[in-house]
Amino acid sequence: MSEFRSGFVAIVGRPNTGKSTLINALVGSKIAITSPHPNTTRHAIRGIVNHPTFQAVLVDTPGIHKPKTLLGHRLNAVVGESMDSVDIVLMCLPADETSGGGDVFLAQEIAKHPRAKKFALVTKTDLISKEKLALRLAGINDLAKGFTWDEIVPISAAIHSQIDLLAELIGKSLPVGPAFYPEGMKSDQDQQQLICELIREAAMRDAREELPHSIMVTIDEMSERDEKGSRPFFDIHATIHVERDSQTGIILGHKGERLKDIGMRARADIERELNARIFLGLHVKVSKEWQRDPKLLQRLGFGEN
Incomplete structure (x- = not known):
């Protein structure tokens, strides 16, 4: 019988390269939120892949980008920290895009971590033809300066193509050790x-x-009702922070209809993930220029380590 393996895996890439969709596919549950807008991920979220022969702890990092705000600088720092002391780095490279300066920069950062195994993942393969995919794969080795890719794997997390193969390769590349969780x-x-x-x-x-990058959410109060039933019942009151007065109207919508719609969609997702019934109360607050305010960033969970 093979020995059990465990370790940490960093998922990196430019913004909007499919990192969050990939982590959800590997874990088999919604751990990281997804959006067509770049820089959706703000925390180094740890998803845990449990397998009979291995446990992989996935670190879903924010996308490397040219920072325009203090938050942007903090997000880039998270990526560097996430690649320290991991066993494998997975770099996501969209099949429907060509590699540019951002990918070259990130590959150079990966090269600074010689201990980690390095996988190039060509993501979103469902969006292009096999002929174009072959051309994209042919150019991946050019990114590796000072190292060699341990694996090059074309995948599509959206349709679960080659996700099981990737999980198997991750498991084989982890060191022997006990489960962390x-x-x-x-x-x-x-x-x-x-x-x-x-x-x-x-x-x-x-x-x-610009609105997606101006949105931040905090929990004001969360309590469980003392009710009999097969599922728990939570009362949750939360604040949606925006940066400017004009953005309040966008979130609220005509006569508050958009905020009501946000609440309905969020409540359905929360009930599914918590397996509980939810009362969700939302209100909107202007926290001016919170992305540039060190004190606000600290309060919202983005303080310097």
């Missing part, structure tokens, strides 16, 4: 953090232009 645990993410992220995902849906 109990079997059945899918994330070490705080429950309230997950709730905030699900509300933020609902608020970002259909949002335009």
